[in-house]
Amino acid sequence: MLERIKALLKLQAVDKEIRDINHAASSYPARLKEIDDDLGADRAASDEKQAELDEIEAQRKLIESQIQAQKDQIRKWESRLTDIKTPREYAAMSREIDIAKKSIRNQEEEILNLMEQAESLNKEIELIERTIFEKEKGYESERKELRAKLSSIEKDRSELEARRKNLSEDLEARLLSVYERILARKGGIAMAAVGPGGACEVCRMRIPPQLCNDLMTGAGDRIIQCPSCYRILYIPEPPEDDDGEEAHDAGAART
Ligand SMILES: [Zn+2]
Numbered sequence: 001m002l003e004r005i006k007a008l009l010k011l012q013a014v015d016k017e018i019r020d021i022n023h024a025a026s027s028y029p030a031r032l033k034e035i036d037d038d039l040g041a042d043r044a045a046s047d048e049k050q051a052e053l054d055e056i057e058a059q060r061k062l063i064e065s066q067i068q069a070q071k072d073q074i075r076k077w078e079s080r081l082t083d084i085k086t087p088r089e090y091a092a093m094s095r096e097i098d099i100a101k102k103s104i105r106n107q108e109e110e111i112l113n114l115m116e117q118a119e120s121l122n123k124e125i126e127l128i129e130r131t132i133f134e135k136e137k138g139y140e141s142e143r144k145e146l147r148a149k150l151s152s153i154e155k156d157r158s159e160l161e162a163r164r165k166n167l168s169e170d171l172e173a174r175l176l177s178v179y180e181r182i183l184a185r186k187g188g189i190a191m192a193a194v195g196p197g198g199a200c201e202v203c204r205m206r207i208p209p210q211l212c213n214d215l216m217t218g219a220g221d222r223i224i225q226c227p228s229c230y231r232i233l234y235i236p237e238p239p240e241d242d243d244g245e246e247a248h249d250a251g252a253a254r255t
Contacts, residue, residue, distance in 0.1 A: 001218075001234060001235070001237055002218050002221060002234075004171070004172075004175060004221075004223065005223075005232070005234045007167065007170055007171055008171070008175070008179055008190075008191060008232060008234075009191055009234065010167055011164065011167045011168065011171070011179065012179075012183075012189070012190060012191045014160055014163050014164045014167060015164065015183060015188065015190075016188065016189075017156075017160055018157065018160045018161070018164065019188045021153050021156055021157055021160070022157075024149075024153065025150065025153045025157075028146045028149055028150050028153075029150075031142075031146060032143065032146055032147075035139045035142065035143065038135065039132060039135060039136065039139065042128055042131060042132045042135070043132065045128055046125055046128040046129060046132065049121050049124050049125045049128065050125060052121055053118055053121045053122065053125065056114050056117055056118050056121065057118065059114055060111055060114045060115070060118070063107050063110055063111055063114075064111065066107060067104050067107050067108065067111075070100050070103060070104050070107075071104065073100060074097055074100050074101065077093055077096060077097050077100075078097065080093065081093060081094070175223065178223070178232070179232065182225075182230055182231055182232065186229065186230070186231060189202060189231065190231055190232055191231060191232050191234060192226050192229065192231035192232065192233055192234075193233075193234060193235070193236045194207055194212060194215060194233055194234070194235050198212050200226040200228060200229060200231065200233065202226070202229060202231055203226060203228050203229035203231070205226065205227070205228035205229070207226065207227070207233065208227065211224055211227070211233070212235075215233055215234070215235050216235060
């Protein structure tokens with residue numbers, strides 16, 4: 001295999017890693033936002049219930065002060081009853097007192113009603129708050145994990161970028177620019193192996209036999225692109241065995 005192809009394959013491997021971690025990294029901020037949105041929705045629901053509760057409490061206090069005013073009024077009227085001279089006046093004042101007492105009873109019922117509403121709102125708020133508390137506990141560790149992953153990705157990314165820079169510097173500028181152009185246009189895959197059947201393993205199109213031949217002989221030290229997808233073609237070398245004994249057993253013909 002041509003040295004230039006070997007260098008390009010190393011670069012392609014690094015570029016693939018960079019692409020993979022960029023892809024992985026892109027999901028983490030989205031997840032962090034999802035967590036914030038979820039808690040935000042619960043908090044908004046809790047705030048809404050709290051506002052309803054506040055309104056009910058204000059209404060209750062208003063009615064209580066009205067009841068108190070009416071009670072004061074009744075006391076005044078009752079104390080005056082003894083001074084009243086005519087039965088007509090007495091009857092009129094008694095009627096006023098009765099009306100006021102009836103109104104108080106209605107208002108007291110209204111207060112009971114409001115208190116029931118407040119109680120159920122309090123229960124709802126408590127439930128939401130408990131849900132938020134439980135979620136926070138779970139999210140806390142997930143957030144930590146996501147942030148740790150993000151920072152470790154940042155570290156990996158800068159290491160990969162450094163490796164990429166080193167590898168790029170060893171390539172001819174023209175070849176590098178061809179590679180990078182294909183990389184950008186072809187979904188981050190610029191290199192394509194030719195399979196045993198003589199087809200490009202990325203776009204699956206058959207490579208003309210003459211080109212295959214040139215690839216195998218390394219004719220003219222030429223870089224050959226797939227006529228269909230324009231990726232840089234190479235013929236993969238048989239995998240090297242690390243283990244000497246197995247190499248003996250396999251008995252594969254190796255050059
Ligand atoms: Zn192809």
